[in-house]
Amino acid sequence: MGASLKVLGETLIVRLDGELDLHSAAAFREAVTAAFQERQRLKNLVLLMHDVTFIDSSGVGAILGRLKEVSARGGRLAVVGLQLPVQRVFAMSGVLKLISVHDSEGQALAGL
Secondary structure, three states: OEEEEEEOEEEEEEEEEEEEEEOHHHHHHHHHHHHHOOOOOOOOOEEEEEEEEEOOOOHHHHHHHHHHHHHOOOOEEEOOOOOHHHHHHHHHHHHHOEEEEEOOOOHHHHOO
């Protein structure tokens, strides 16, 4: 899994690709947590997931952990561009009831 991070105002935008699973979830979690610790003004998180081809329970857990982190800051978490296999996992795990899903980065930012 690859991840690139950028900051836009109070929002951390993370572009993910590949698989978010047992082998990559820890790196994702650590990168996002480090960014939030370094920049205390950050409160929102947008995950660009167009290129995520697979997610397992470890990946779901890592995302839910970041949801808890942004919620504690008074922020919101949004995801963009879910591929069908990832969307199915999110639906089955109940994640879709907790986060907002958007078609574009602009829509996600406008919804925060």
